[in-house]
Amino acid sequence: MLARHIDADTLERHGLAAAVVPAEAVVQSAMTLAHELRDLGRHALAQSKAVIYASEDADLRTAHRFGIDALSLLVGSDEWREGMSAFLEKRKPRFSEM
Numbered sequence: 001m002l003a004r005h006i007d008a009d010t011l012e013r014h015g016l017a018a019a020v021v022p023a024e025a026v027v028q029s030a031m032t033l034a035h036e037l038r039d040l041g042r043h044a045l046a047q048s049k050a051v052i053y054a055s056e057d058a059d060l061r062t063a064h065r066f067g068i069d070a071l072s073l074l075v076g077s078d079e080w081r082e083g084m085s086a087f088l089e090k091r092k093p094r095f096s097e098m
Helices: 008-012 023-038 042-055 061-073 078-088
Strands: none
Touching: 042 061, 042 078
Protein backbone atom coordinates (compact mmCIF):
# COMPACT_ATOMS: atom_id res chain seq x y z
CA MET A 1 0.00 0.00 0.00
CA LEU A 2 2.99 2.26 0.45
CA ALA A 3 4.27 1.46 -3.06
CA ARG A 4 7.76 0.83 -1.74
CA HIS A 5 10.15 -1.15 -3.91
CA ILE A 6 11.49 -4.23 -2.18
CA ASP A 7 14.59 -6.04 -3.42
CA ALA A 8 14.53 -9.78 -4.13
CA ASP A 9 16.76 -10.71 -1.18
CA THR A 10 14.36 -9.01 1.24
CA LEU A 11 11.40 -10.78 -0.35
CA GLU A 12 13.16 -14.12 0.07
CA ARG A 13 14.07 -13.38 3.71
CA HIS A 14 10.41 -12.66 4.47
CA GLY A 15 9.21 -15.79 2.70
CA LEU A 16 7.56 -13.91 -0.16
CA ALA A 17 9.90 -15.40 -2.79
CA ALA A 18 10.77 -19.09 -2.94
CA ALA A 19 14.27 -18.47 -4.26
CA VAL A 20 16.51 -15.74 -5.57
CA VAL A 21 19.09 -16.70 -8.18
CA PRO A 22 21.34 -14.70 -10.48
CA ALA A 23 19.92 -14.08 -13.96
CA GLU A 24 22.41 -16.47 -15.56
CA ALA A 25 21.23 -19.29 -13.26
CA VAL A 26 17.46 -18.91 -13.79
CA VAL A 27 17.10 -21.63 -16.43
CA GLN A 28 19.23 -24.12 -14.48
CA SER A 29 17.31 -23.34 -11.29
CA ALA A 30 13.99 -23.83 -13.09
CA MET A 31 15.19 -27.15 -14.52
CA THR A 32 16.28 -28.33 -11.08
CA LEU A 33 12.84 -27.48 -9.71
CA ALA A 34 11.17 -29.25 -12.65
CA HIS A 35 13.19 -32.40 -11.95
CA GLU A 36 12.22 -32.29 -8.27
CA LEU A 37 8.54 -31.95 -9.21
CA ARG A 38 8.87 -34.79 -11.74
CA ASP A 39 9.89 -37.12 -8.93
CA LEU A 40 6.74 -36.42 -6.88
CA GLY A 41 3.56 -38.45 -7.09
CA ARG A 42 1.64 -37.41 -10.21
CA HIS A 43 -1.80 -37.57 -8.60
CA ALA A 44 -0.75 -35.75 -5.45
CA LEU A 45 0.91 -33.02 -7.50
CA ALA A 46 -2.20 -32.69 -9.70
CA GLN A 47 -4.44 -32.43 -6.62
CA SER A 48 -2.13 -29.81 -5.10
CA LYS A 49 -2.26 -27.70 -8.25
CA ALA A 50 -6.05 -28.05 -8.46
CA VAL A 51 -6.47 -26.93 -4.84
CA ILE A 52 -4.17 -23.94 -5.35
CA TYR A 53 -6.11 -22.81 -8.42
CA ALA A 54 -9.52 -23.45 -6.83
CA SER A 55 -8.54 -21.65 -3.63
CA GLU A 56 -7.12 -18.58 -5.32
CA ASP A 57 -10.28 -16.52 -4.82
CA ALA A 58 -11.82 -18.53 -1.97
CA ASP A 59 -12.13 -17.59 1.67
CA LEU A 60 -9.94 -19.49 4.15
CA ARG A 61 -12.66 -21.91 5.26
CA THR A 62 -13.50 -22.86 1.66
CA ALA A 63 -9.84 -23.21 0.72
CA HIS A 64 -9.31 -25.49 3.72
CA ARG A 65 -12.26 -27.62 2.60
CA PHE A 66 -10.77 -27.92 -0.90
CA GLY A 67 -7.53 -29.18 0.65
CA ILE A 68 -9.29 -31.74 2.85
CA ASP A 69 -11.36 -32.98 -0.09
CA ALA A 70 -8.24 -33.37 -2.24
CA LEU A 71 -6.42 -35.21 0.53
CA SER A 72 -9.34 -37.59 0.99
CA LEU A 73 -9.05 -38.56 -2.68
CA LEU A 74 -5.41 -39.54 -2.18
CA VAL A 75 -5.62 -41.46 1.10
CA GLY A 76 -5.34 -45.17 0.43
CA SER A 77 -4.06 -44.75 -3.14
CA ASP A 78 -0.92 -46.45 -4.43
CA GLU A 79 0.91 -43.13 -4.16
CA TRP A 80 -0.21 -42.72 -0.57
CA ARG A 81 0.94 -46.21 0.36
CA GLU A 82 4.31 -45.71 -1.34
CA GLY A 83 4.81 -42.35 0.36
CA MET A 84 3.96 -43.75 3.78
CA SER A 85 6.15 -46.83 3.24
CA ALA A 86 9.07 -44.67 2.13
CA PHE A 87 8.64 -42.42 5.17
CA LEU A 88 8.53 -45.34 7.59
CA GLU A 89 11.48 -47.05 5.89
CA LYS A 90 13.39 -43.73 5.80
CA ARG A 91 13.96 -43.86 2.04
CA LYS A 92 13.03 -41.77 -0.98
CA PRO A 93 9.64 -42.71 -2.43
CA ARG A 94 9.61 -44.37 -5.86
CA PHE A 95 6.60 -42.76 -7.50
CA SER A 96 7.99 -43.10 -11.02
CA GLU A 97 7.33 -46.84 -10.83
CA MET A 98 3.59 -46.21 -10.53
